Amino acid sequence: MATLTSSRALAPIGTAGKLFAFGLDVGRGLFRRPFQMREFIQQAWFIASVTIIPTALVAIPFGAVIALQVGGLIKQFGAQSFTGSAAVLAVVREAGPIATSLLIAGAGGSAIAADLGARKIREELDAMMVLGIDPIQRLVVPRVLACMLVAVFLNGLVSVVGVAGGYVFNVVLQDGTPGAYLASFTALAQLPDLWQGMAKALVFGLIAAIVASYKGMNANGGPKGVGDAVNESVVITFMLLFVVNFVMSAIYFQLVPPKTG
C-alpha cells in the first residue's frame, strides 16, 4: 500500500524525467545527418497554415482589450501621452508570447500529437524503426524546428496585429490622436523587448513540439489513446508555457532594467 501510494506520487517525476530524456534525444537527433529538409518545410507550412488565421483573429481583440484597459488606466493617471507606448509594451512583452503559446499549443501541438499518435497506433513508427530509421531524427526533429520557426513568426504577427488593433481602437473609439500614439512608441518600449518576445516564442515552440511529440509517440490503446495523448499534450503544454513565461519575464526584468520615460 505504502509503495503503491509512493509510486503514484512519484509518477509525475518519472514522466518529467522521461520527457527530459526525450528532449535530449531530440537534441542529439538535431545533429544527425541527413537533415530532413522536405519534412521540415512541409511541417512548417502545415503548422503555419493551421495557426495563422486563428492567431490573427485572437490578436485583434487582444490589442483592443489592452488598449481599452491601458487607455482607461492611463487617463486616470493623466499620462495620455504614453498610451501608444504602453500598448506596445503590453502587446510585445506579454500578449504576443501568450497568444503565440496558446495557438502553438492548441493548434500546432495538438496537430503534431494527433499525427504522431495515429502513426504510433498504426505501428508505422515500429515499422520505421524496423526499417532502420530513427523516427526521432526523421519525424520529430523537423517538427520541433518547424514549430520554433512558426512560433517566432506568429509572435511577430501578434505584435503587429495587436499594435495595429490597439491603434485603431485608441484612435477611432477612444479619441486618441494618431500622432501621440505613434510618437510615444519608443518612450517606454525598447528594442530588447522585441528580442525577449522572440526568445520566448522560440522556447514556447520548442516546448510545445517536444511535449506533443513525446505524447504522440507514446500513445497506446487504440484510437482513444490518440485522443488522450492530444488532450494531455495540450494541457501539459499550457501549464509548462505559462510557468516558463513567468520565469522568462522575471529573468528579463533582472537583466534589462525597464526604461524610465
Place this chain on the structure above:
Amino acid sequence: MGVEIKVEDLSKSFGKQLIWGDVTLTVPAGEICVMLGPSGTGKSVFLKTLIGLLKPDKGSIVIEGTDIASCSERDLYEIRKLFGVLFQDGAMFGSMNLYDNVAFPLREHTKKSESEVRDIVMEKMDLVGLIGAEDKLPGEISGGMRKRAGLARALVLDPEIVLFDEPDSGLDPVRTSFLNQLIVDLNAQIDATFLIVTHDINTARTVPDNIGLLYHRHLAMFGPREMLLSSEEPVVRQFLNAQRVGPIGMSEEKDADELAAEADQELPPLPPIPMQLEPSNGIPRRSQREPGEWCRENGITPPPGSFDQNMTMTTGA
C-alpha cells in the same frame, strides 16, 4: 542464406502482468516456423521482442552473435537490416502511396537508381498481386490489400529473416492458399528464415518445418511439424485440431468444473498428418524433410492415413 535465432529463457511482462516467461527455442537457419497460440497470448509481443522493439525483462535473443536484448541502439539498427517484418495491420506509411511505401526501404538503404527501384518494386508488387494499385494510398484499400502491400515492403530488401504477423488474417481462402504457396516458394528461392504467426490451422499444418505453441504464459511446445501434429499433449492436440474438448476455453483457460465435465468425454482421434506444401517448381527446399521422417526416427506411429498424397484436408471436429 538464412540466419538462426537463438532465444533463451526469455520473459516479458507489462507492469505486473506477465505475458510469457522462460521461452527457450531456436529458430533454425533457413527453415519455416509457425508460432501459434490463442488470441492475446503475446505472439505479436514475441515478434516485437525479437526485433528489439520491446525489451524483454530477462533472457537473450542471439542473432549472428549479437544479443538483441542487451546490445546497443546502433547494433540494433544494424541487425534490423537482416529482417523483413510484416506487421499485423500492414503498418503502411499513411502519407505515401503503395509504390512509395514499397520503394521506401530501397531509397533509404541502397544507392539504386530510380529505374532499378522501379523494377524491384514492380516485381514485388506483382508477387503479391497488387499491380495496378501502386498509386493508391493505404487508407483507400482493403485490409487484405494493405497486408499484401506490407508483405511486398517486407521482402524488398531480400531479408535473411522474415517475420510475419498473421499474414493470412483478413485474406480470403484463395488468397490465403496463394500466400502459403508464396511463402514456400520464397523460402526455396531466398533460403531466408521464416517465422510466421498465424491462427489458420490449415497454414499451420501444411506450411512449416517447425511449429511452436504459446499458451498460458509459456511456450507449451516447440519442435518439428510432425512432432506436434502427432502429439497427444492435450493443449497441442486441442489447438492444432481446432477442438472444443481440451484445456483451452473461451476465456483462455477452462475452470475446474468444465474440465471435470469433460473428463470422461472421448477425444476424437488425431486426424492424419497432411503432406507438407512443396515449392511450385517441384524442387525440394533445402530445409525440407522426407514426409514421415521424424516419426520414423522417433518411433512414433503417425495417425492412420497420414502422408497420403490425395488426402483431403481435414481439421478435426
